Amino acid sequence: MALAKLGVVVLDCPDPRSLAGFYAEVLGGTVEGDGDWVDLKVPEGSSLAFQAAPGHVPPKWPAPDDSQQFHLDLVVDDLDAAEKGVLALGARPLDAEDRSRTWRVYADPAGHPFCLCAG
Template identity: 85%
Template sequence: MALAKLGVVVLDCPDPRALAGFYAEVLGGTVEGDGEWVDVKVPGGPSLAFQAAPGFVAPQWPRADHNSQQFHLDLTVEDMDAAEKEVLALGATALDAADRTRTWRVYADPAGHPFCLCAC
């Protein structure tokens, strides 16, 4: 028997509404809320939440020392090249996307959180 159930994944960031908008576009979700806590409701999937974090410092990938990646999201896509084009247009930054032989590519969202586009 499980001790708990996952409620929501929360990303700290400097501007919750802006980052929620990025992920709503990527995941096809809707943004709910304003201010220091904003949710993205994803049809048929779990929600993501975004919380204002004063003094936020973006993780750096890859780094073995302080301020390294603390977690990342794996987002499955059918067409890696098309998805890459879209996330870059939305404000993502490629971190490790040059190797086209792998089944994943690494990016940072506009606040600096790493995420991967992964082939289905």
């Protein structure tokens, strides 16, 4: 049984609306929102999200020692149960201070960040 389903792939960037516009031209779809978080709803029903990242440094590729600067939002029915599951699989918490939020941030076993988000 799966612990979660994929919510959205989020790309950090200096200008979310501009980058969403680029991908809208590439993929089609509708850009929604403004400011620090912008969504791109693509025609087949999936989405990409773009998040403002002050001081953004573009990733270098291929460069195994540099960040690819994205994270996964994974939608779950029960944050506590999903947290126990991902920790048992080798994830580690990155942002455990605020337990009242509807999301929690972890690193996968290779160090890539992802969020568990209440669905």
